[in-house]
Amino acid sequence: MDSQNNLRIGVPSKGRLSEIAGDLLSQAGLKYRRQNRGLFARVNGLPIDIIFLRTDDIPTLCAEGAIDMGVTGSDLVDEAGLGSENSAVSTRMQLGVGRCRLAICVPDDTSLKTAADLDKKRIATSFPTVTADYLVKHNAKAHLVALAGSVEVMIGLGVADAIVDLVETGSTLAANRLKILEEIGSYETVLIQGSSCRDKDTADRVVRRLEGVVIARDYSLLEYNIPRSKLSQAEAITPGFNSPTVNSLENKDWCSIRVMVRRKEVIDAMEKLESLGASAIMETSISNCRL
């Protein structure tokens, strides 16, 4: 196939999402070699090119049709003004990683109570579009100072009365003696697709492959034996992704169950199943799946 028709996927060239995106694509069987600081790589055996870009440029370049798909933060999709329905990009998948919140933050000892109190104040942020939208909804007219980074120090420097920035663990806020006044939104890493995508079949294939990895990361396979008389109670504890697989055992009064369970619920489910009378309860991790 002519490489001009290859599906182009934009991947962060540096920063925290660069490794996250690379690992996901590699686990989904999209193998490529990035040479030195090259900005382009061809995927082995598939009609796909990887373009390495700044994370915050990926939504706009996808909307412009320069790339067909991209891995980026949903916060950056919103900030590019592309978060609404009917826009030039759509979110194909939430990737279950890179979770963070965007928040209005103020000094620990502030007298400010709500977003409305920010009227006539100064706010420093790397998210002027999302911030302006939020302030309009809360009837506050503030002066926005748009910056590329290190936003948390701006109150101390006298540049602003409040900031709007991403918060993950909250440790940067604590280190700068700031606290959250209001949360604007919750975000995560997403796979986006442009409306003029040049190869929708390959794009769907990429989505299916990534779904296999993302679901597998979230779930474990649980197997156990249970008396048939307890089957419906066991099914209530582990309803499964679709429904559990029930197999017969030599002893007709018993059956064996195979079921997918959210990883964070496994220990709790094991305890409940044991109390119910289940035996040989085993958890196996899954690295990839098709449901």
Ligand SMILES: Nc1ncnc2c1ncn2[C@@H]1O[C@H](COP(=O)(O)OP(=O)(O)OP(=O)(O)O)[C@@H](O)[C@H]1O
């Ligand atoms: N703690 C966090 N701080 C900032 N961004 C985060 C955090 N956790 C997840 N993210 C996501 O990562 C995106 C930033 O990705 P980027 O590739 O620019 O990484 P970076 O490490 O912030 O790079 P840079 O050094 O250029 O600031 C955010 O838009 C957000 O979606």
Ligand SMILES: O=P(O)(O)OC[C@H]1O[C@H](OP(=O)(O)OP(=O)(O)O)[C@H](O)[C@@H]1O
């Ligand atoms: O709640 P936390 O876990 O502390 O994470 C949030 C901090 O991390 C990010 O900064 P980054 O490291 O990207 O530096 P930057 O400001 O230079 O972009 C973000 O802008 C916050 O400052």
Ligand SMILES: [Mg+2]
């Ligand atoms: Mg950053």
